[in-house]
Amino acid sequence: MTGPGGPPISGRQPRAVRTALAVLEEVVAAGPGVTAKEISAALRLPPATTYRVLNLLVGDEYLVRLPDLRGFALGRRAARLSPVAVPRPSTAARAVVEHLRGMVRWGVHLAVFDGGRLHLADPDPDHPPSDPDLLARLPQASALGRLLLAEQADWRALVRDLRPVTGATLTDPDELAELLPAVARDGLAAQTGGLRPDRGCLAAAVRSPADRRLVAGLALSGPAGRITDPDPDLVALLRDHADRLGPLLG
Amino acid sequence: MGGLRDRSPVHGLVRRRLGPADVVAQSIAGSAPSAAMAATPVIVAGTAGPYTVWAFVAATVLAVLVAASIGRFTTRMAAPGGLYTLTAQGLGSAAAFAGGIAGVAGYLLLCGAALAGAALYLGALLAPFGAGGSWFPAGAALVGGVLVTALVVRGVRLAARVVLLVEAVAVAVLVGVFVLLLAGGPLAGAPAPASPSPGAGGLVAGVLPALAAFIGFEVATSLGAEARRPFRSVPRAVLATAGITGVLYVFAAGVQVNGFAGVPGGLAAQPQPVQVLATARGWWWIPPVLDAALVLSFLACAVATATALSRVLFSLARDGAVPAALGRTHRRFRTPHVAAVAGVPAATAAVVVPVLAGVPTGAVLVALLAGATIGFLITYVLVCLAAPLFLRRIGELTPAAVLTAVVAVPALLAALAGFVVTVPTTGIVLLAALLAAAAWFAVLRRPGGLRDLGVYDETVASDVWDRAA
Structure with a gap:
């Protein structure tokens, strides 16, 4: 090499x-x-x-x-x-995601983390997310991907491509290194304008109740301006649904 | 697959972070090539005469063999304790403890020597402005010691970056100066009368100081836990340093021998060959530039060896062989700050105290270097001997590994004996320290309170597929 x-x-x-x-x-x-x-x-x-x-x-x-x-x-x-095909989430899990979709006007996406890769398991059909392959390739650019990176002992192993998608895409590894500890601490990641200039997203960690392992991430995507200063009630709602998904996915 | 821990026994350091350039810079800085390029060829010429360049070639071959022996371990394990940890895997705890004490002595004395060198050449640089006496070098070494301690505590990445930058500037300046001198050709004069050849004995005696120019080249080994992809970057860094510094030394020796080829007595008769060569051509600006580069090189060497010293003390503490406080790490900077704060001031004191007592700084530098060389040679002998035994233990012995040890171990033992004979004082001090270490180890071992030595950054559960979270 x-x-x-x-x-x-x-x-x-x-x-x-x-x-x-x-x-x-x-x-x-x-x-x-x-x-x-x-x-x-x-x-x-x-x-x-x-x-x-x-x-x-x-x-x-x-x-x-x-x-x-x-x-x-x-x-x-x-x-x-050895990437494995990620099975479709259970009906119960999809019902939780659907419930959140009914409560907010934002796009709601569920991603499952497996083998250090991000798989979009239940993208919002009414608010299509960015290209799933792009999300998987550039974990540092999305809020869901940052949840995954924050969990790694050595996140550099998963970040191979630091190319910009928009003018606001994060491309500096040192900046990423500064940002990830807070993501790991809060179980919450945000991103604005990095994939699409006018959109941002906010993602909460879904952990297995048995061993607190990160299994998935639940994301809200919406106008970039509202991600930088999110409504506390909205964040609470997102976290609540993420917690409910834990036993269904972990 | 039992025995996988959840966290490394050397936890607390920044794991797997330093890039390959940072790692190789540490090793190059550790051997302080700029200073050796300027100062060592004269010393070698004093005994080897016409074989000066060949003495450097022989020393390079020996250094490459040591690097290869270290590489047998560092492709397989990452250890902040450096060579003593590797020795433990092949020769067991008693030899490892002797190697650990020799390693601490080597790094401590080399760090002191580097501070003394920086103070000496800073004094030479500032002499026209009234720097002199014993207070100036003592003060400069003290300031240097504080600076080095702060850098080592502040974080391995910052320290490595500073070392990379400073050493790159110093080596570039030295290479530039030597290329100029080479272009200038030999000094004019009658062809030198053929001096009596010292024979093969002279070549062998010349290898000793040439080998001393390499010490510190294995510093990268102690960054094993902190380097990214350590199994690749650490062995490469050590081997590359042996090769690169070897080429630099052979080049520097060739330029200086050539420069004085026409002068009676040749290179050996010159106390300050580079200055004489430069002044003879009217390049008055070369000596101050050289002095400045040497100050930088010595400072980089001090930081690199202080980094290694703190890691070895840290590792010995995690092994339970020295007080446990030395094994603590700073929560934010993730460095072994207690070991650094204990080790570097000791190295500084080894310079400041004798200088204030009236010993010339140059003499302090030479004495510290001689002591350090003994410490390093002991660790090299042990690691070369341990390599084939370690490979046999894990069932991966190759003929090449046996051959390396068969050539390197007797040569290094001869060099060690040669040094102890040449500079008996430092030899006696270090051999006494080794005997004390062995005795202390036997005493420590008896109550059953001490585990086997040699903690390293072993594979933990999260490194293994399907054990990872």
């Missing part, structure tokens, strides 16, 4: 690529704790090659070494290699 300014990847080492993928596959198949020797034997690879590939994959954090330093397991980053 090369960073910006590095030499372009030639793609002329098919065996190295195949070996890396085979090693990843073997770690999954053998389960956490498999050692380099075992991988080398199972794949009939020369030990030195196996160690080099393993160290490369550990360096890039697709694999991690377990605390005994002998065994390997899939790293958090590998989760992004």
Whole structure:
């Protein structure tokens, strides 16, 4: 892997690529704790090659070494290699979202977080949100995405693309770093004009009642001007519905 | 998969934050290449004579071997404790404790030496304005110590950025000056009479001071927990530093040897070769520019080594080997502030006290450097010896790792012995400290209150797929 300014990847080492993928596959198949020797034997690879590939994959954090330093397991980053189709939220959960839609004149969207990705599970049909792929690609630009980033031990792993969509899109990683602790503390994120100049959104965290894990986010989208200074009653209403979704999604 | 903790045993530091440029800058600054480029070739020439450049080549090869040994560990684990933590994985706790004490001594003395160097060259720079006596260098070292402490406490990112910027300026100035001197060609004079060749013995003796020019190049190891993608950036930073500084030293030595090729006695007869070369061409402005660059380089070295010193003390405290207070971290700045506030003033005092007592600053610098070199050589020997044992323990031994140790360990032991013979005082002090450390370890170990040494930033539950929240 090369960073910006590095030499372009030639793609002329098919065996190295195949070996890396085979090693990843073997770690999954053998389960956490498999050692380099075992991988080398199972794949009939020369030990030195196996160690080099393993160290490369550990360096890039697709694999991690377990605390005994002998065994390997899939790293958090590998989760992004296996996106899973997110099931439709239950009728009960959609009823809660529908209830909120009946009470406010804003767009109401439900997003589910899985494997470090944002999936729009129930977008508001009357107030269509931004392109779902754009939301998933630029988590830093949306209020829902910021909820997801604030929950990460290392949010930089999820932010790969800092391009602007509008003039107000957040593109400075340091600014994002300053903003996320408050999001994590309050369980509430806001964004104005970053995806569409005249719109903003406000998102509340939905947590599993069992372990307080972040499972989803419930967002209100509306005029940018009203997001910067939101009505406290509206925020309370949003939080109330987010809390009700916890047991249904967690 | 048992044994996964929920938080790292070295929690409290800013985890996985520093970029690769910051990490490599720390290591380069730690070895203070600018100062070594200006000062070391003369010392090497004193013993190696015509083999001066080759002595630097040999020292570079040795430094690269040490870097490779460190890399065997740092591609596999991230440890703020630096080399002693790595040693623990291959040689066990007793050797690790000896390495920890040697590492603390090395960083403390090198930080002191860097402060002394900054004060010395600041004095030279300001001499026309009346800076002199013993109060000026003492005061300058004191101010430097306060500044370094503040930077290290304030946050690793700020400290790393300052080091990156300052060291880049210093190295650029030095390289520029040497390119000018090289373009100037050798000083005019009768072809030097062939001086008696010191032979292979001279080459070997010359490797010692050349090797001392590298110490501190492994500083990046102690940023393991704080570097982003540490398994890639830390081993690369250490190896790149050994290579880059090696090339700089060979270049600097070549320029100076060439410059005095036509002068009787050659480079070895010159107390201040760069100044003489510059003045001979009428470039009066080079000495002050050089002095300013050296002040910057020494300051960057002080910050980098102080950062490492605080991490090693912090790690020893988390291991339970030194008072636990040293393992505390600042809640907002996320730095081991207690260790920094304890360590850096001690290094400052090692300069200020002897200077106020009337010892010339230059002599203090040389003595601190010699002591630091012994400490570093001990940690290098241990880590090179530990590397193949560690790999065998985890079942990943390769022939290359064994070969590295077979070449590096005897060479480093010879260098260590050579240094102790050349400068017996510092050698005795440090060997005594090591014996005391081993004895203290045995005493500490007996009540059963001490765990095995070597805490590192191990994989925690949230790093592992499907254990992550």
